[in-house]
Amino acid sequence: MIDVSSKVPVLGYKQELKRSLSLLDLLAYGLVFIVPIAPVSVFGVVFNASHGMVPLVYVVGLVAMIFIALSYMTMSKAFPFAGSVYAYASRALGPAAGFFAGWAILLDYILIPTANYVVAAVAFVAVFTAVPKAAVIVVMVVAATVVNFLGIESTARTSFLLLGFQVVVLLLFVAAAGTALAHHVAGARVSFQPFYNPAEVTPGLVFGALSIAVLSFLGFDAISTLSEESRGGAKTIGRATMLALCIGALLFIAQTWVASLFVLDRTSLPAGDATDAAFYNIAAVVGGPVLKFLLAVPGQFLASLAGGVTGQAATARLLFGMARDGELPRVLAHVDPRRKVPARAILVIAAITMATSLLLVEHLELVFSMVSFGALLGFLSLQISVVAYFIYREGSRDWLRHLVTPAIGFAIIAYVLWNADTIAKIAGAVWMCAGLVFYLVLKRLNRPTSLQDGPA
Numbered sequence: 001m002i003d004v005s006s007k008v009p010v011l012g013y014k015q016e017l018k019r020s021l022s023l024l025d026l027l028a029y030g031l032v033f034i035v036p037i038a039p040v041s042v043f044g045v046v047f048n049a050s051h052g053m054v055p056l057v058y059v060v061g062l063v064a065m066i067f068i069a070l071s072y073m074t075m076s077k078a079f080p081f082a083g084s085v086y087a088y089a090s091r092a093l094g095p096a097a098g099f100f101a102g103w104a105i106l107l108d109y110i111l112i113p114t115a116n117y118v119v120a121a122v123a124f125v126a127v128f129t130a131v132p133k134a135a136v137i138v139v140m141v142v143a144a145t146v147v148n149f150l151g152i153e154s155t156a157r158t159s160f161l162l163l164g165f166q167v168v169v170l171l172l173f174v175a176a177a178g179t180a181l182a183h184h185v186a187g188a189r190v191s192f193q194p195f196y197n198p199a200e201v202t203p204g205l206v207f208g209a210l211s212i213a214v215l216s217f218l219g220f221d222a223i224s225t226l227s228e229e230s231r232g233g234a235k236t237i238g239r240a241t242m243l244a245l246c247i248g249a250l251l252f253i254a255q256t257w258v259a260s261l262f263v264l265d266r267t268s269l270p271a272g273d274a275t276d277a278a279f280y281n282i283a284a285v286v287g288g289p290v291l292k293f294l295l296a297v298p299g300q301f302l303a304s305l306a307g308g309v310t311g312q313a314a315t316a317r318l319l320f321g322m323a324r325d326g327e328l329p330r331v332l333a334h335v336d337p338r339r340k341v342p343a344r345a346i347l348v349i350a351a352i353t354m355a356t357s358l359l360l361v362e363h364l365e366l367v368f369s370m371v372s373f374g375a376l377l378g379f380l381s382l383q384i385s386v387v388a389y390f391i392y393r394e395g396s397r398d399w400l401r402h403l404v405t406p407a408i409g410f411a412i413i414a415y416v417l418w419n420a421d422t423i424a425k426i427a428g429a430v431w432m433c434a435g436l437v438f439y440l441v442l443k444r445l446n447r448p449t450s451l452q453d454g455p456a
Helices: 023-034 039-049 054-078 085-093 095-127 133-149 152-182 203-217 220-229 233-263 278-324 343-359 364-393 399-418 422-444
Strands: none
Touching: 023 152, 023 220, 023 233, 023 278, 039 054, 039 203, 039 233, 039 278, 054 085, 054 203, 054 220, 054 233, 054 364, 054 399, 085 095, 085 278, 085 364, 095 133, 095 278, 095 343, 095 364, 095 422, 133 152, 133 278, 133 343, 152 233, 152 278, 203 233, 203 364, 203 399, 220 233, 220 278, 220 364, 233 278, 278 343, 364 399, 364 422
16 A cells, blocks of 8 residues: 655645644644643543542543544554545545534534633633633634644644643642642542542443543544644654653543542542532642642643644644535635645634634533534544545455454444433534534535545
């Protein structure tokens, strides 16, 4: 099989986006999108759903996501261009399947920045009560859009800075927690009970909690949207994807284990602030109000801004890829000749993100539910695409990589989706119905639904 890495013209497209990103750039981008302190905002919810076994949930999540990452690596080598799951499903399953795969993952990509901005607004206003949440959202969306419009290098540099700050905040928390643990503050002691509590653990319990915790992992997959901007082609994309996933997961496991040691022998937290602000409250116990403030305001605010910047970048590339193939209005396939970025797609996704953030600012649980559903559906289509393309179309006999691995990944994600919250299923079903209506309208208007032979 021909390796078409870094050879976009082989697949009928011109190289329009600027190839400037190194492995380190891509790794930083992926980690920032994942958000190293992501478990902080959902710790209490996952704690209750897993009966106190939060680190175990993230261990299982890492195993599940590795199968997803392997499939991304496999498909990015075959199709090294923007579009991610949409591009892969289109080539493997046909344009109709590609449209719906893209529509599903679009829900994830659109609402990840929305979730970041809403979380940041809530954290910021909790301290500065006179500031309207809407004002915080507007400032963050504008800032993220400007960074993206200046070029992919600007996005990469911003990612490095914001990633560094998150790591510093995490190190401060771990150091303070280590000191508190040595003095048995709040009855803390070294224990592996958060990894396995035989009295509580069941597969349904763990995977049900994982349907919430999977939010923390979302983002490593977005590295594939930068395939046309990577200097090293598909090989670098694959390495960055796997590295971002593993490093992010290890950070998740470490911080949730340390935090769990201060609420040992408990299987649930009271509703309200005790759950919603569980991690912040633990930070106050181990490091006082200063550490809680650092984690809740500058930590969460800058982490959310970073997630918004990278989220808008990824979503713009997805819109660009679908528009280039005629699945969305072709105006979105325009590339700014100076900055070499999909400028119109960036502006459109900024407007959509602004609207969804302002509309859903008081409905964070609904946002989380919809993001999870879109991502999980996209991951399912990815696994099917690997098998369809390599086994059925190419006649591959590499059963381990092209059949067994995606089959295991499909089974795990399907089980997580089955155990997902009812709200997530309903919201996701509504989104997919909207996609069906949009697709039928395109067909009615005789818009092209097949892949193009050349560039837009």
